[in-house]
Amino acid sequence: MRRMKQLIIASNHGDPKNWFPKHGKGMDTFRADVKKLLSEGEKPAEQEKKKYYRVQIGAYSVKANAEAQLAKAKKAGFTDAFIKYD
Known part of the structure; x- marks a missing residue:
């Protein structure tokens, strides 16, 4: 199993270190994305037209x-x- 993890064939999906480089991301971009989303706050739900x-x-x-x-x-x-x- 360890060899498979090294080849990125198997993963416990808990460690993003293999995913980040493939997608041009890192912990810094992750933190920036989270900070941006948190600063935006919740968007008000669109009110549906009454039917x-x-x-x-x-x-x-x-x-x-x-x-x-x-x-x-x-x-x-x-x-x-x-x-x-x-």
């Missing part, structure tokens, strides 16, 4: 049936339920 999903309970040809269903919806706690006439 609304509309639900239709049914279509009624008799107004009384529509009003009865509206009453059921309001009794169930849907305070913003309404009847739309087409």
